[in-house]
Amino acid sequence: MPQLVAVGLSAVEVGDELHVSERPAKRMTASLLRKLRMANRTEAAALAGHAGLLGA
Template structure:
């Protein structure tokens, strides 16, 4: 309990792999759910997250509850698709700039905007997203 605000946070812990107790605990107001098999050093980040007001749950359990992850629909314009395809196939900034007939600085700016739009933090994550969406297999630009 946070003495200054009087807020109580509840975190459910169980040794079961069954998602039903986790769902029931969350429905009853628990802020999160952690397996008893967690290593002690792995408990601190979720406990601190709960104190900050976040809900926590192991990723594997979350995936079981919501189903397999699917890549989001890539709602990109033609230029963004070309850029993402180039990133996914491993082209560097200089090569992309030459191909798109623009400056390296513009490619870096466009790449940063694309990463934000895709909600990823780096080119590797963007390439993985493109791969899951089948973008590298699409017909290349002439």
């Protein structure tokens, strides 16, 4: 899930990848951001990039 958010997928696209609807995808994203203490998806993407979660 962090990789999906980090590469900039929308909630609908994340949901499609995880085989859930948009609403649960938004909730999962919000939960992830809370757990990481991130204000937004951009910060999460920067963290994922720094942690090497985005590949080469």
